[in-house]
Amino acid sequence: MHSMYKECNPTPALSPKMLLFNEDLAKEINLHYLIENSNERLDILSGNKLIKDSKPIAFAYSGHQFGHFNPNLGDGRALLLGEILDQQGKLKDIQLKGSGRTPFSRRGDGKSALGPVLREYLISESMHILGIPTTRSLAAINTGEKVHRDEETYGGIMTRVASSHIRIGSFEYAYKNKDISVVKDLADYSISRHYPDTASLDNPYLAFFAAVCNEQASLVASWMTVGFIHGVMNTDNMAVSGETIDYGPCAFMDAYGPATVFSSIDVNGRYAYGNQPAILTWNLTRLAETLIPLVNKDKDESIKLLTEVLQLIKPVYTNYWLSLMRSKIGLSKEEQNDIELITNLLEIMEEEKADFTNSFRLLSKALIGDTQSIRKLFNNSRRFDGWMMVWQERISQEGVAEEKIASSMDKVNPMYIPRNHKVEEALEASVFDNDMKPFNKLYSVLQNPYHEIVGLESFAEPAPESNIPYRTFCGT
Ligand code: AMP
Numbered sequence: 001m002h003s004m005y006k007e008c009n010p011t012p013a014l015s016p017k018m019l020l021f022n023e024d025l026a027k028e029i030n031l032h033y034l035i036e037n038s039n040e041r042l043d044i045l046s047g048n049k050l051i052k053d054s055k056p057i058a059f060a061y062s063g064h065q066f067g068h069f070n071p072n073l074g075d076g077r078a079l080l081l082g083e084i085l086d087q088q089g090k091l092k093d094i095q096l097k098g099s100g101r102t103p104f105s106r107r108g109d110g111k112s113a114l115g116p117v118l119r120e121y122l123i124s125e126s127m128h129i130l131g132i133p134t135t136r137s138l139a140a141i142n143t144g145e146k147v148h149r150d151e152e153t154y155g156g157i158m159t160r161v162a163s164s165h166i167r168i169g170s171f172e173y174a175y176k177n178k179d180i181s182v183v184k185d186l187a188d189y190s191i192s193r194h195y196p197d198t199a200s201l202d203n204p205y206l207a208f209f210a211a212v213c214n215e216q217a218s219l220v221a222s223w224m225t226v227g228f229i230h231g232v233m234n235t236d237n238m239a240v241s242g243e244t245i246d247y248g249p250c251a252f253m254d255a256y257g258p259a260t261v262f263s264s265i266d267v268n269g270r271y272a273y274g275n276q277p278a279i280l281t282w283n284l285t286r287l288a289e290t291l292i293p294l295v296n297k298d299k300d301e302s303i304k305l306l307t308e309v310l311q312l313i314k315p316v317y318t319n320y321w322l323s324l325m326r327s328k329i330g331l332s333k334e335e336q337n338d339i340e341l342i343t344n345l346l347e348i349m350e351e352e353k354a355d356f357t358n359s360f361r362l363l364s365k366a367l368i369g370d371t372q373s374i375r376k377l378f379n380n381s382r383r384f385d386g387w388m389m390v391w392q393e394r395i396s397q398e399g400v401a402e403e404k405i406a407s408s409m410d411k412v413n414p415m416y417i418p419r420n421h422k423v424e425e426a427l428e429a430s431v432f433d434n435d436m437k438p439f440n441k442l443y444s445v446l447q448n449p450y451h452e453i454v455g456l457e458s459f460a461e462p463a464p465e466s467n468i469p470y471r472t473f474c475g476t
């Protein structure tokens, strides 16, 4: 796999300042000496000093960006410092993002802007707490340097911890020169790192593909059930591990609407909320193409086998989604009509522009006597009242006390998510006023998403009505 990476050192930062350091994560990945030694921590995580024996590398990858193949992407502003075994004995990548130019920087400066660094830190850690597989954030640094985006802003370096940084785009890169040995090496490596059980099966490469499909289907289902919109589901931003990766213009939806898009660059809504499951299959089809030579010597047979797996993605995804959605509305038994019940609720939510997160959260209150709050959220709609009756009837078939159902619903329906206006408020203060207080407050609220706390009402409210639609930008 030597053709897939290049050695490269980080560019030292001039006057770095540690803004955030995730001690819990540092413990999980056995980086105790970074907890104990704050000077060393700053030096290493700002790229000013290398960990002993570290030979940082930047990966090459390709990718389909908004449907178009770009053969030459790669870590343009990221560097892998090394790997470490975590407390569970699992291998983790430690990567700096924003530490200067690499051989894959093309025309970019290899830097990150501070705002997006803090954004990724906040949202990835929030996803983790919500139980959604994700890369993690170990540190955020203000480099003390200016970077030039649309306007001049401050530079930042993020330390990302991931199960690996192997993307669908990595396979596309390995495959693009039709050198099958490179694809084989990458597949063998990915199997041993992420899906070792598939190695001993009849057709390991087909089993590997099925395993990636399964993990990514489960991932996208979990995104959908918290209203998360990734924003740039290009194939280079989808990890074969099944972790959420590359937090660019991602955001959580307020009012439910399948067409919701926040990213300024997604003008056609390719990566809109409701399109994410279809894009999942589209992306995995790109991965399948790279595996054709490995799955079977006979190309037609190979395509047939891979297609059979591809056809399973939709039903597998729907199963994950249905199971999560059932628990969101308090159901633990499975009934034929559940999918209709859930779809009807979503339809009414869309009709009434009801807030996605609060709709589910308030449902449990209705079970324990407060029906007014949720009815108000649905503008007292008659259709919603009708839905509630059918739902109550369905709940009664569960044979479990309603208080108990309500309490289990509150454990899966978050009260607090990273609401866009709150995230923006926190980032403004951090970047422009040098004031980390709003960020730290929001971060602490998001660390306890399921537990309602009096006094935190504003964190559970959607953004005030505005004429200007909320927009997110890529530019880390
Ligand atoms: P993204 O979709 O934002 O993850 O990035 C797409 C590609 O652009 C990746 O190959 C990045 O490494 C590269 N890239 C983005 N920003 C920069 C930058 N400031 N300098 C160099 N490369 C960059």
Ligand code: MG
Pocket (backbone or CB within 6 Å): 236, 237, 246
């Ligand atoms: Mg990317």
